[in-house]
Amino acid sequence: MRRMKIYEHYPLKALNTFGIEAQARYFCSLHTLGGLKSVMLWRREHPDLPVLFLGGGSNLLFVEDFPGIVVQVRLAERKVIAEDPHYVYVRAGAGENWHEFVRWTIEQGYAGLENLSLIPGTVGAAPMQNIGAYGVELKDHFYELDALDWRTAELRKFSLDDCAFAYRDSHFKSVEPGRWLIGAVTFRLPKQPVWKTDYAGVSEHLVGKTLDARTISDAIVAIRQSKLPDPKVIGNAGSFFKNPLVAIEKFTAIKAKFPNCPAWPQEEQIKLSAGWLIDQCGWKGKRVGDAGTYDKHALVLVNHGQASGAEIWQLAQAIIASVQEKFAVTLEAEPNVIRTTF
Numbered sequence: 001m002r003r004m005k006i007y008e009h010y011p012l013k014a015l016n017t018f019g020i021e022a023q024a025r026y027f028c029s030l031h032t033l034g035g036l037k038s039v040m041l042w043r044r045e046h047p048d049l050p051v052l053f054l055g056g057g058s059n060l061l062f063v064e065d066f067p068g069i070v071v072q073v074r075l076a077e078r079k080v081i082a083e084d085p086h087y088v089y090v091r092a093g094a095g096e097n098w099h100e101f102v103r104w105t106i107e108q109g110y111a112g113l114e115n116l117s118l119i120p121g122t123v124g125a126a127p128m129q130n131i132g133a134y135g136v137e138l139k140d141h142f143y144e145l146d147a148l149d150w151r152t153a154e155l156r157k158f159s160l161d162d163c164a165f166a167y168r169d170s171h172f173k174s175v176e177p178g179r180w181l182i183g184a185v186t187f188r189l190p191k192q193p194v195w196k197t198d199y200a201g202v203s204e205h206l207v208g209k210t211l212d213a214r215t216i217s218d219a220i221v222a223i224r225q226s227k228l229p230d231p232k233v234i235g236n237a238g239s240f241f242k243n244p245l246v247a248i249e250k251f252t253a254i255k256a257k258f259p260n261c262p263a264w265p266q267e268e269q270i271k272l273s274a275g276w277l278i279d280q281c282g283w284k285g286k287r288v289g290d291a292g293t294y295d296k297h298a299l300v301l302v303n304h305g306q307a308s309g310a311e312i313w314q315l316a317q318a319i320i321a322s323v324q325e326k327f328a329v330t331l332e333a334e335p336n337v338i339r340t341t342f
């Protein structure tokens with residue numbers, strides 16, 4: 001077996017979409033399952049070092065250097081593995097680019113993932129926070145995934161129930177972070193698609209068009225490009241805060257003071273717009289050094305050039321404090337914040 005190259009003090013700036021200067025104490029790139037055996041052998045010699053699995057780095061904020069090993073997951077695979085009268089089952093390697101995979105399913109004639117077009121990152125990271133956009137979440141078309149236990153090298157399949165998907169959350173994100181390396185994900189795509197075009201702004205883009213997966217995907221791409229900053233131009237990790245869920249009594253109190261507060265009922269709770277709350281506190285387009293909020297969308301924190309992860313994180317703390325003071329609502333960061341001190 002060929003030993004895999006493990007680099008030391010590896011620069012991560014080009015590998016995170018915030019463009020934050022940070023280093024990994026150790027780093028390797030995993031292209032094959034054979035390589036995985038080699039990393040597991042290396043791991044036995046360094047059992048106490050923390051691990052960070054890395055996809056496209058579009059949902060991470062490095063506040064500090066990473067003291068352990070960063071394993072960049074680049075496993076490639078795209079395959080239709082089965083079908084029944086109602087569904088096709090499509091499997092993708094964790095290292096596949098998410099948007100390219102979505103477009104590939106559409107080219108094969110399959111629908112279901114079109115509303116999730118242009119979300120940056122990889123297939124392997126997508127289940128981590130149950131990616132979602134324009135009324136669809138990954139869990140809506142998920143079938144199962146293959147993962148490897150970083151501690152024991154056990155390979156395991158996770159069903160939909162095992163993954164405990166919730167709003168921007170999963171078993172892998174909040175129950176056992178850092179334990180499971182996701183190697184491949186299988187999706188179950190319907191042969192009779194049901195289009196979801198009622199989300200704000202989507203139907204306007206589709207007026208007069210015949211609906212199919214490609215047309216909807218193109219509309220989603222156009223909408224996203226008009227609203228969100230391109231990380232190649234300005235560093236960011238998309239929405240920096242989750243939309244908070246509050247109890248009905250709390251919402252009633254907020255609504256009494258702020259009648260325009262947007263809100264969506266969510267089972268027994270109410271979901272608020274984090275972007276609106278932040279905007280009301282005057283943060284939209286604000287800049288502190290090179291850390292700031294995007295001028296078209298207050299929910300997106302941006303790196304105007306040389307901001308450090310600590311500066312972005314300080315800005316996030318200031319935003320959390322002002323939303324807390326004005327609305328008594330606690331915002332929670334959506335990206336994975338990499339730091340050893342809390």
Ligand SMILES: Cc1cc2nc3c(=O)[nH]c(=O)nc-3n(C[C@H](O)[C@H](O)[C@H](O)COP(=O)(O)OP(=O)(O)OC[C@H]3O[C@@H](n4cnc5c(N)ncnc54)[C@H](O)[C@@H]3O)c2cc1C
Nearest residue numbers: 053055056057058059120121122124125131132182237238
């Ligand atoms: C402009 C922009 C727009 C965005 N829009 C959306 C959106 O609409 N909806 C949405 O949900 N998200 C959105 N995001 C966030 C991000 O794109 C998604 O969370 C994406 O799934 C992250 O993929 P990644 O490969 O970049 O993950 P990374 O940032 O590399 O990693 C994210 C987390 O997943 C873990 N991880 C990565 N790969 C694996 C693996 N193979 N096995 C186990 N753990 C792994 C990492 O350790 C980390 O904890 C946006 C980001 C940007 C920059």
